[in-house]
Amino acid sequence: MAVLEVLSYPNPFLRKHAEQVIHFDDALRQLVVDMTETMVAEDGVGLAATQVGRDLQLLLVHPTALDRDSDPDAPNVVVINPQCIWQSEEVALGEEGCLSFPGVFTQVRRPVAVRVSAVDLDQRPFELEGRGFGARALLHEIDHLRGVVMVDHLSYLARQRALKKLERNLADKKASKPGRRDKAAAV
Numbered sequence: 001m002a003v004l005e006v007l008s009y010p011n012p013f014l015r016k017h018a019e020q021v022i023h024f025d026d027a028l029r030q031l032v033v034d035m036t037e038t039m040v041a042e043d044g045v046g047l048a049a050t051q052v053g054r055d056l057q058l059l060l061v062h063p064t065a066l067d068r069d070s071d072p073d074a075p076n077v078v079v080i081n082p083q084c085i086w087q088s089e090e091v092a093l094g095e096e097g098c099l100s101f102p103g104v105f106t107q108v109r110r111p112v113a114v115r116v117s118a119v120d121l122d123q124r125p126f127e128l129e130g131r132g133f134g135a136r137a138l139l140h141e142i143d144h145l146r147g148v149v150m151v152d153h154l155s156y157l158a159r160q161r162a163l164k165k166l167e168r169n170l171a172d173k174k175a176s177k178p179g180r181r182d183k184a185a186a187v
Contacts, residue, residue, distance in 0.1 A: 002034045003041045004052040006099045008170060009163075014100055015147040018050050018057045021080045024123050028058070032121065035060050036076055044099045046137045048144030051100050057081045059141040066134035079128065082118040082142050087111040087135075094136055098150050103169040106162045108153045110136050 007013055021028065031054060039047045045065040049058040061077045063070035088111045097105045114135040116128045130138040140150065151159045 001037045004034050004038045006038065006042060006047075006051055007053055008102065009100050009149055009151070009166060011100075013053055014050060014144070014149055016050055016055060017147045018048075018145040019055050021056050021058055021119075024080075024121065028056075029121060031056070031058070032060070032076075032078055039076065042099050046141045047099065048141045050144050050147075057145050059145065061134075061137050061141060065137040066128070066130055068133075077128065078121055079116065079118045079138075079141075080120065082116045082138075082145070084114060084139070084142065085117050085127070086115040087139075088113040092132075094133070096136060096140060096150050098140070100144075101150065101162070101166050102173065104162050104165050106150065106154060106158060108136075108140075108150055110139050110153075114138055116142070 031049065035047050035049065035052060035058075038052060039045075039060060039062070045062045047060050049056040057080065059079045059082065061079065063074045063077060064072055066077065090112045091109050092112045093107050093109050095105050096108045112135055113129070113131045116130070116138055117125065118128065119125050128138070130136075143149065143152075151162050154162060
């Protein structure tokens with residue numbers, strides 16, 4: 001098990017349109033384990049393979065994102081080669097955050113319901129429905145697999161504010177890395 005590095009925007013890999021999964025092997029299973037560890041470490045409810053630098057149509061969603069009454073200790077839903085087969089005409093504005101945009105939360109307009117077809121780790125086809133936050137989480141992660149990030153859904157001004165916040169957060173994170181000495185402390 002390993003915690004993987006989550007790529008931060010504007011890493012160009014986040015703009016990659018992921019390739020379909022064709023090899024359902026031990027390496028894929030290990031990636032799911034590692035992505036699960038990464039989600040736990042980062043306190044996320046969803047994670048796409050492209051966010052950890054893997055060119056695969058694979059995403060994980062925690063069951064509580066799909067149903068708030070789900071067991072918080074239940075395993076993540078593994079979604080491979082997802083396709084949106086239906087989304088509601090009704091849309092809603094809601095807050096979104098993203099592990100690739102640490103500390104940035106913004107309002108994004110998305111359909112309030114979605115149905116997705118996919119396969120699991122054993123190549124069994126299934127459909128998954130998300131409503132409310134569940135729809136938002138699924139669509140957000142599927143966007144990642146298409147090279148779309150949350151700021152792509154924002155107006156110019158909202159995007160600039162979000163990117164400025166990201167820039168500050170990444171600079172703060174870099175400055176607070178262990179082992180790095182503050183210039184004032186070095187005097």
